[in-house]
Amino acid sequence: MSSTDQKGHKRDYQIDSENKISRRKFLKLSTIGASITAWTLTMIGLLKFPKPALLPDVSNIFKIGKPEDMPVGTKKIIEDKKVRIVRDGDGIYAVSLICTHLGCIVSKTSKGYQCPCHGSKFNERGDVVAGPAPRGLSWLEVSQLPSGKLVVNAGKKVPAGTKYVV
Ligand code: FES
Incomplete structure (x- = not known):
């Protein structure tokens, strides 16, 4: 060929x-x-698939500043993290702004929080005042790094009322 x-x-x-x-x-x-x-x-x-059980998901952990940057009475919302940080006379705490009904982002009102999706209402502490949300807003762990900066672990819930004492 x-x-x-x-x-x-x-x-x-x-x-x-x-x-x-x-x-x-x-x-x-x-x-x-x-x-x-x-x-x-x-x-x-x-x-x-396997995720190390001992290492937290670092994307859920974020710094919120040093305690001296947050005097008593500080209340601020970290929009991109969907978290509200409050410092009162007892300590610092973080409340998730994610509604416990279907996950919409709640808005801050003068009396607490309100969900725009189905109308759930929460008081200042995040407790449910009106449904359909089945439970209060999640409180998230606040801790302090050796550098002195405070961090919130959005992946770790703590009982409502738990404050980081500084
Ligand atoms: S998602 Fe908030 S009330 Fe339904």
Whole structure:
């Protein structure tokens, strides 16, 4: 068999019948290749599942400043974290602004919080005043780093009324 390349040179080819791949062999190799690919992708997926139980999700932990930056009476909302920070005479605490009904973000009112989605109301402490929210707003852990900065762990709830004493 012969053919002409782009420059017009003739080339001869010889089909080697021993190098031909049979349909059966092709299917067998395809199956093995697909199996290896599927196994590899499954293993990659499984490696992503385990999370270390001792290490908290760092994306939930954020700094809120030093205690001296928050005098008694400080009340501030950290919009992007959906958290309200309050310092009163007993300590500092953080309340989640995520409604316990279906997860809408509550708004601060003069008497507490109100959910725009289904009308749940919460008092200043985050306790439910009117449903359908099944429970009060979550209080989140506040702690202090060795550097003196306070941090909130939005992934760790604490009993309502728990304040970090500074
Ligand atoms: S999500 Fe807040 S009341 Fe439904």
